[in-house]
Amino acid sequence: MSATSTPKDAQATGHRVDSQPRHDAQLGQGFPLSESTQDNHWLEQKVGELVAEDFRRAHVFSQFGIDFCCGGGKPLSIACERAEIDPAKVVAALNAVTLTGSKEDELNQLPLDQLIEYIESTHHQYVREKAPLLVEYSEKMVRAHGEHYAEIVPFAGWVRALVEDLMPHLMKEEKILFPAIRGLSQAEHIETCFGHIGNPINAMQHEHEEVGLILQKLHELTNDFTPPEHACTTWRVCYATLAEFEADLHQHIHLENNILFPKALGLAQ
Numbered sequence: 456m457s458a459t460s461t462p463k464d465a466q467a468t469g470h471r472v473d474s475q476p477r478h479d480a481q482l483g484q485g486f487p488l489s490e491s492t493q494d495n496h497w498l499e500q501k502v503g504e505l506v507a508e509d510f511r512r513a514h515v516f517s518q519f520g521i522d523f524c525c526g527g528g529k530p531l532s533i534a535c536e537r538a539e540i541d542p543a544k545v546v547a548a549l550n551a552v553t554l555t556g557s558k559e560d561e562l563n564q565l566p567l568d569q570l571i572e573y574i575e576s577t578h579h580q581y582v583r584e585k586a587p588l589l590v591e592y593s594e595k596m597v598r599a600h601g602e603h604y605a606e607i608v609p610f611a612g613w614v615r616a617l618v619e620d621l622m623p624h625l626m627k628e629e630k631i632l633f634p635a636i637r638g639l640s641q642a643e644h645i646e647t648c649f650g651h652i653g654n655p656i657n658a659m660q661h662e663h664e665e666v667g668l669i670l671q672k673l674h675e676l677t678n679d680f681t682p683p684e685h686a687c688t689t690w691r692v693c694y695a696t697l698a699e700f701e702a703d704l705h706q707h708i709h710l711e712n713n714i715l716f717p718k719a720l721g722l723a724q
């Protein structure tokens with residue numbers, strides 16, 4: 456099975472990538488859990504909403520392996536249960552985060568056309584710069600070590616699948632969905648080919664989930680982007696770049712799924 460066909464074949468046949476919790480970080484230990492009304496409120500709130508209120512909570516969820524972008528629609532209590540994490544530890548870590556002004560607050564206050572501008576100029580630009588590098592590094596790994604280490608060829612295949620999914624996704628947002636949201640935010644009536652704005656939003660959210668599944672597969676193949684002791688420099692740089700790429704993608708998808716899209720749907724009502 457070739458490197459490029461493996462991931463796509465898996466998707467085409469409907470094979471779901473196993474979704475395992477990545478790790479249970481130690482963050483939050485040592486903070487006593489108070490059974491306050493606030494703590495209970497957090498457990499009932501959706502993960503994406505908690506991050507929308509304060510961006511630094513994203514770092515807490517990342518360290519516990521809780522998905523706050525594609526899986527941000529679940530209440531925190533359910534997200535902890537699915538990830539097999541003690542909710543008391545997560546709440547304690549959230550308590551430790553200072554709740555004063557943040558970048559997230561700023562972004563949450565922006566008019567939608569400015570938020571779109573930020574997403575395009577920051578996150579879409581980042582994907583376009585780094586995605587070719589990831590492909591280049593992973594292909595170099597295949598040429599140098601693919602024969603000797605079984606994980607490298609499928610790894611390169613999943614990296615290519617990630618990039619091949621993302622590039623048209625960015626284009627669809629920039630050419631179809633974002634112009635429609637800009638029109639809504641400026642109270643302009645724009646004729647569209649897709650009917651209600653909820654239709655392209657659903658499609659983009661589905662594509663975000665697909666990207667999440669590919670990242671999960673990459674985590675499994677790379678021991679959470681941990682290079683083995685014998686890894687060469689390219690191998691190490693590739694995993695480090697991928698870890699950074701994933702962090703940016705989490706923030707990117709979070710802004711779309713949990714802030715931009717709900718606000719656009721609100722305007723369309």
Ligand SMILES: [Fe+2]
Nearest residue numbers: 625628707711
């Ligand atoms: Fe995007």
Ligand SMILES: [Fe+2]
Nearest residue numbers: 628659708711
């Ligand atoms: Fe997107």
